[in-house]
């Protein structure tokens with residue numbers, strides 16, 4: 001996936017990582033590295049920590065695009081996308097509306 005440059009400085013991205021930590025999604029070294037990121041930011045990473053951060057956290061838990069409308073999923077909807085089958089906030093809303101008022 002193409003990440004924008006300095007994506008890790010994005011506030012919404014940071015809160016996405018914080019949610020992964022807070023919801024006990026991560027474990028082991030991935031959790032340790034996510035905690036470093038939450039507390040000190042990506043600038044505290046060694047090159048190998050940065051690689052683990054990217055490969056074992058960002059790429060693993062990020063949904064590239066909405067499974068329904070194929071639009072990119074914004075960081076603020078990324079955590080929910082882990083749980084709703086990989087769809088964006090707009091599609092998730094429509095889906096819930098459908099089941100409320102079929």
Ligand SMILES: [Zn+2]
Nearest residue numbers: 066069088091
């Ligand atoms: Zn969508």
